[in-house]
Amino acid sequence: MFDLSAIGIAYGSLLMLGLLILLLLTGMQLAFVTGLVALIFTIGWFGVDAMPLITSRMYSFVGAYVFLAVPMFVLMAALLDRSGIAVDLFDAMKKVARKLRGGVAVQTLIVAVILASMSGVIGGETVLLGILALPQMLRLGYNRKLAIGTTCAGGALGTMMPPSIVLIIYGMTASVSIGELFKAAFLPASILAGCYVAYVLIRCYLNPSLAPLPTAEEMAADDERDINYMKALFFPGLTVVIVLGSIYTGIASVTEASALGVVGIMLSALIRGELNFEMIRDSAKATMQTCGMIIWIGIGASALVGVYNLMGGIDFVESVILSLSDGHVMTTVLIMMVILLVLGMFLDWVGVALLTMPIFVPIITNLGLDPIWFGVVFCLNMQVSFLSPPFGPAAFYLKSVAPKDISLGEIFSALVPFIVLQILVLALVIIFPQLALWWQ
Amino acid sequence: ADFTFKVQSSDPSGDKNFQVQQQWAERVGKMSGGRLEIKLLPVGSVVKHTETLDAIKMGILDGQVTATGYFSGKDPAFGLIGNTVGAWSSTTQLLQYINYGGGYELMTELYAPYGVKFVGGSTTGVESFVSKVPVDGVDDLKGLKLRAPEGLVQKVFAAAGAAPVNLPGSEVFTALSKGVIDAADYTVFSTNQKAGMNDIAQHPVQPGFHSLPLIDISVSQKKWDKLPADLQEILTVSVRDFAQDITTQLRIADLQAVKEASNNPDITIHDWSAEERKKFRAIARSQWEEFAKESDNAMKVYQSVTAYLETNGLL
Amino acid sequence: MEQHGRTRLDRWILWVGNLLSLLFVFTVAISFFEILMRYLFNSPTIWVHESAAFIGGSLFVIGGAYALANNKHVRVVLIYDQVSSRARCYLNIFHSLAGLVFAGMLAYGAWMMASSAWLSPLGELRLERSGSAWNPAFPALLKALILLVVCVMFVQFLLHLLDDFRQLGRLKRGGKADV
Numbered sequence: 001m002f003d004l005s006a007i008g009i010a011y012g013s014l015l016m017l018g019l020l021i022l023l024l025l026t027g028m029q030l031a032f033v034t035g036l037v038a039l040i041f042t043i044g045w046f047g048v049d050a051m052p053l054i055t056s057r058m059y060s061f062v063g064a065y066v067f068l069a070v071p072m073f074v075l076m077a078a079l080l081d082r083s084g085i086a087v088d089l090f091d092a093m094k095k096v097a098r099k100l101r102g103g104v105a106v107q108t109l110i111v112a113v114i115l116a117s118m119s120g121v122i123g124g125e126t127v128l129l130g131i132l133a134l135p136q137m138l139r140l141g142y143n144r145k146l147a148i149g150t151t152c153a154g155g156a157l158g159t160m161m162p163p164s165i166v167l168i169i170y171g172m173t174a175s176v177s178i179g180e181l182f183k184a185a186f187l188p189a190s191i192l193a194g195c196y197v198a199y200v201l202i203r204c205y206l207n208p209s210l211a212p213l214p215t216a217e218e219m220a221a222d223d224e225r226d227i228n229y230m231k232a233l234f235f236p237g238l239t240v241v242i243v244l245g246s247i248y249t250g251i252a253s254v255t256e257a258s259a260l261g262v263v264g265i266m267l268s269a270l271i272r273g274e275l276n277f278e279m280i281r282d283s284a285k286a287t288m289q290t291c292g293m294i295i296w297i298g299i300g301a302s303a304l305v306g307v308y309n310l311m312g313g314i315d316f317v318e319s320v321i322l323s324l325s326d327g328h329v330m331t332t333v334l335i336m337m338v339i340l341l342v343l344g345m346f347l348d349w350v351g352v353a354l355l356t357m358p359i360f361v362p363i364i365t366n367l368g369l370d371p372i373w374f375g376v377v378f379c380l381n382m383q384v385s386f387l388s389p390p391f392g393p394a395a396f397y398l399k400s401v402a403p404k405d406i407s408l409g410e411i412f413s414a415l416v417p418f419i420v421l422q423i424l425v426l427a428l429v430i431i432f433p434q435l436a437l438w439w440q
Numbered sequence: 441a442d443f444t445f446k447v448q449s450s451d452p453s454g455d456k457n458f459q460v461q462q463q464w465a466e467r468v469g470k471m472s473g474g475r476l477e478i479k480l481l482p483v484g485s486v487v488k489h490t491e492t493l494d495a496i497k498m499g500i501l502d503g504q505v506t507a508t509g510y511f512s513g514k515d516p517a518f519g520l521i522g523n524t525v526g527a528w529s530s531t532t533q534l535l536q537y538i539n540y541g542g543g544y545e546l547m548t549e550l551y552a553p554y555g556v557k558f559v560g561g562s563t564t565g566v567e568s569f570v571s572k573v574p575v576d577g578v579d580d581l582k583g584l585k586l587r588a589p590e591g592l593v594q595k596v597f598a599a600a601g602a603a604p605v606n607l608p609g610s611e612v613f614t615a616l617s618k619g620v621i622d623a624a625d626y627t628v629f630s631t632n633q634k635a636g637m638n639d640i641a642q643h644p645v646q647p648g649f650h651s652l653p654l655i656d657i658s659v660s661q662k663k664w665d666k667l668p669a670d671l672q673e674i675l676t677v678s679v680r681d682f683a684q685d686i687t688t689q690l691r692i693a694d695l696q697a698v699k700e701a702s703n704n705p706d707i708t709i710h711d712w713s714a715e716e717r718k719k720f721r722a723i724a725r726s727q728w729e730e731f732a733k734e735s736d737n738a739m740k741v742y743q744s745v746t747a748y749l750e751t752n753g754l755l
Numbered sequence: 756m757e758q759h760g761r762t763r764l765d766r767w768i769l770w771v772g773n774l775l776s777l778l779f780v781f782t783v784a785i786s787f788f789e790i791l792m793r794y795l796f797n798s799p800t801i802w803v804h805e806s807a808a809f810i811g812g813s814l815f816v817i818g819g820a821y822a823l824a825n826n827k828h829v830r831v832v833l834i835y836d837q838v839s840s841r842a843r844c845y846l847n848i849f850h851s852l853a854g855l856v857f858a859g860m861l862a863y864g865a866w867m868m869a870s871s872a873w874l875s876p877l878g879e880l881r882l883e884r885s886g887s888a889w890n891p892a893f894p895a896l897l898k899a900l901i902l903l904v905v906c907v908m909f910v911q912f913l914l915h916l917l918d919d920f921r922q923l924g925r926l927k928r929g930g931k932a933d934v
């Protein structure tokens with residue numbers, strides 16, 4: 001049989017990359033693209049006998065206990081979505097925010113941060129804000145791009161603000177404490193959210209027509225809805241305290257904390273009189289779907305990494321990066337950032353994490369840099385990947401609930417300033433690692 | 441090179457152990473005049489650490505540098521010989537058993553059905569016991585909330601009256617500092633000291649009494665059989681030297697770390713008497729016996745180890 | 756939540772998957788139980804972590820077939836959405852074929868893996884266990900489940916392929932495709 005290994009690791013790597021891109025562009029499912037390429041290379045390079053390599057990686061990947069946090073967070077988001085908790089939170093905030101120029105946009109971001117502190121997945125939040133906030137801003141006559149960008153970038157914060165599945169997966173591949181990663185991500189996440197708020201306020205101040213204030217009639221109409229502020233703020237607050245509190249104090253592992261979060265939301269829904277079997281069943285279904293999707297992307301990527309490592313890929317990429325950077329620390333980090341940003345345009349974050357981190361993290365530690373800091377940097381990179389075309393999950397999620405006349409192209413162009421802000425904060429954290437590590 | 445072996449380690453590439461293994465791999469290359477090349481891969485880079493035995497059998501990997509205990513799920517015998525909790529008080533005791541006391545022959549027999557050739561055994565260092573409270577003997581273990589990996593280690597500590605908790609290694613530091621646990625089975629003294637474990641848990645027991653893992657270097661039997669006799673011998677001797685090298689390097693590091701820690705007035709190092717160590721070993725033995733009942737191979741391990749300990753006056 | 760499987764097998768997978776998805780809620784319950792036992796009664800369980808990880812792992816594997824049945828696996832649709840329905844139909848045929856090869860080879864690998872988890876090297880039945888204090892046979896069970904699921908996915912891809920050809924035929928006759 002044809003022995004692929006004859007072409008050597010350099011051409012092998014190129015062929016692998018080419019094949020990946022080619023198959024991706026045919027619209028084939030990402031999980032199967034990576035898996036199939038892994039398979040082709042396993043057989044081509046090592047022969048049919050090496051096939052169990054792929055299934056062995058699959059087995060190892062799905063069996064990790066810490067992964068269980070993923071469905072828990074998805075379940076939390078799904079339950080939140082189906083209860084009135086988020087709606088109440090949003091409406092309560094509106095009464096305070098509406099008198100401010102750009103207030104509803106700012107309020108959207110604040111609600112996004114609160115939701116992000118409860119849950120750790122992308123998708124649920126973007127959809128929620130897309131349903132809650134976007135129509136209100138559009139109705140008030142907010143600038144479309146500003147409204148779309150705020151909603152989308154705010155929704156993506158779900159994985160930047162701890163808890164976050166991106167940090168969990170990173171912690172697993174880099175074998176560093178997930179609790180410490182969460183601590184480290186907190187300030188950079190707040191800075192990023194702060195930048196979004198500042199951007200909105202400054203633009204609205206410079207050009208008030210971007211964000212008209214509600215008329216007296218609209219305000220009066222809003223006032224008719226009676227909101228119990230205590231109730232609106234109490235349940236989200238309680239869940240945040242349970243999830244983050246149990247992780248930071250070390251009472252519970254991340255997986256257990258996420259389970260506590262689900263219990264917290266269910267309890268809140270129960271007290272609010274909203275909990276029913278229908279809601280639980282639908283949330284569980286949504287969890288099955290999202291997890292099947294996320295985890296299988298991970299399976300494919302993990303298989304590909306296993307084969308690539310066996311081919312001698314780690315050494316190859318490491319030597320390429322180090323020779324390009326000539327051993328210069330900052331240049332090495334910058335090369336990694338470019339690789340991450342480019343991969344983030346085409347691949348899902350799980351794929352990017354599993355493909356690159358086994359190679360990058362050892363280089364980072366060998367250079368004497370802190371892998372916890374690098375985890376935060378990675379997480380910021382993935383914020384960009386959620387918004388960057390052509391494969392921008394946050395944009396896709398928003399598109400699925402946005403009014404029909406908003407095209408994907410319009411969403412992506414609305415996201416440009418927010419991507420710039422993300423890269424700005426990314427640079428900030430690279431230049432000042434203390435922003436992530438001040439608590440050490 | 442005439443022969444290339446892809447060998448997966450059970451340590452991450454940043455780890456000190458991995459670096460010493462890397463030096464071993466390079467040494468094999470030089471000793472064989474470049475005819476035999478060992479390509480060392482870090483943990484999990486090809487398969488999970490518990491799957492390397494299967495991977496060698498199926499021809500995916502050519503060899504492993506791993507803690508034998510990881511295969512306990514395949515056969516309890518590997519769990520028992522991989523870490524005969526409480527049996528060894530020094531690395532020389534274990535190496536002596538492996539090289540001259542019947543261990544080599546036993547391991548060769550246990551691996552043979554998997555198509556895996558046991559080239560040689562090694563170890564790290566006797567793990568030091570991390571503790572926030574003074575623990576000077578078996579009695580002090582009663583009610584102690586401690587982190588221990590699952591399996592025999594947990595069983596032995598439970599039998600000694602402690603309350604073992606299962607935590608991943610990465611969470612041990614936080615759990616100790618928050619007081620979720622009082623003590624932990626972690627790793628050797630020098631690493632604990634460097635990680636700051638002794639600063640938050642200021643009553644380490646050193647030398648430890650509980651845990652000394654068997655590290656094995658093994659290769660595919662098929663590939664081994666293809667090697668000429670001189671390369672087989674070079675590989676065997678290189679592993680014996682590797683065991684000497686890694687245990688000595690770790691002992692030196694431990695001694696330096698102990699010196700550093702004793703200069704710190706906040707840290708009290710506890711050293712158990714031979715009496716207490718023997719008491720702990722007796723408790724452990726009852727658990728080995730339980731473990732031995734789980735498979736015929738495990739019984740063979742139990743008989744071989746206890747016979748050796750008895751002959752040498754350790755039991 | 757709207758769900759539509761293309762084939763009867765897909766609809767059956769969705770039905771089973773919907774039922775099994777409730778096990779996610781069950782893992783929440785046992786994890787909560789573990790935390791209660793640990794802090795309220797100071798007696799942590801030995802079975803929760805491993806059971807939860809096993810249930811989760813099993814659902815993740817099944818989730819692959821589930822998302823395939825519901826056509827929810829992520830794709831890059833840059834070109835896929837732009838081309839004519841005829842071209843898209845050819846792409847679908849290619850995807851199903853590639854998937855068929857993928858699942859078929861996976862089944863072979865899974866068979867090798869599962870048999871070494873169920874049989875000792877000497878050929879007698881001995882399930883691979885976790886090696887923990889509780890020592891359940893979850894590794895052997897999970898490996899067998901992987902084999903089962905990739906076999907199901909193989910049939911799924913096969914049925915999709917047949918359906919793709921049916922769609923193509925309909926397009927050639929000037930009709931409309933419904934995928």
Ligand code: NA
Pocket residue numbers: 115116117118119120121157158159160161162163164
């Ligand atoms: Na979050």
Ligand code: NA
Pocket residue numbers: 344345346347384385386387388389390391392393
């Ligand atoms: Na992107």
